[in-house]
Amino acid sequence: SQTIHQWPATLVQPVGSPLSLECTVEGTSNPNLYWYRQAAGRGLQLLFYSVGIGQISSEVPQNLSASRPQDRQFILSSKKLLLSDSGFYLCAWGTAENSPLHFGNGTRLTVT
């Protein structure tokens, strides 16, 4: 069966520090991969998605970036965090274009 791992679960970082969140998927090949952010009481905001290794589409201009170095690995990064980067970050994967997305457990990021 397919599983998705996302870490860390929680993170407290000072303003201006770098960020690296990692997500890996097991049990499937060539998944579509997604990074979302959810602010408190708000809907899901798509940040990045990838349909293959090295293929990244950015939905929202910001100081975040994403990379997909391997088929089932998706990384969210920042060189310098802002206070506004605080939120709940979710990695997700899907297969066919109209298949449901399956989410990792999320990372709660607090920028202080």
Place this chain on the structure above:
Amino acid sequence: GQNIDQPTEMTATEGAIVQINCTYQTSGFNGLFWYQQHAGEAPTFLSYNVLDGLEEKGRFSSFLSRSKGYSYLLLKELQMKDSASYLCASMDSNYQLIWGAGTKLIIKP
């Protein structure tokens, strides 16, 4: 523009039935998804509708009317564990999900 509307919060009684409505406007349509999200946790997939009508899965059912741009999630025999946010998402012509802000469902004993 693309838009999903659903109520912010609803309250229901344990054992009762509740219907959570969702209206959508997207560029093209490739299906309507419902997710459940408990506080502090990730969303989990509940249902998918692409054709008009009702899809039933145990205590949960989801309905779609494409001509009206409307869907609802029906929860029967409510249990305390059903207290959660319910997210509606429409898939547009580019197969991207457009998400609603979620409906927080509070179940009272």
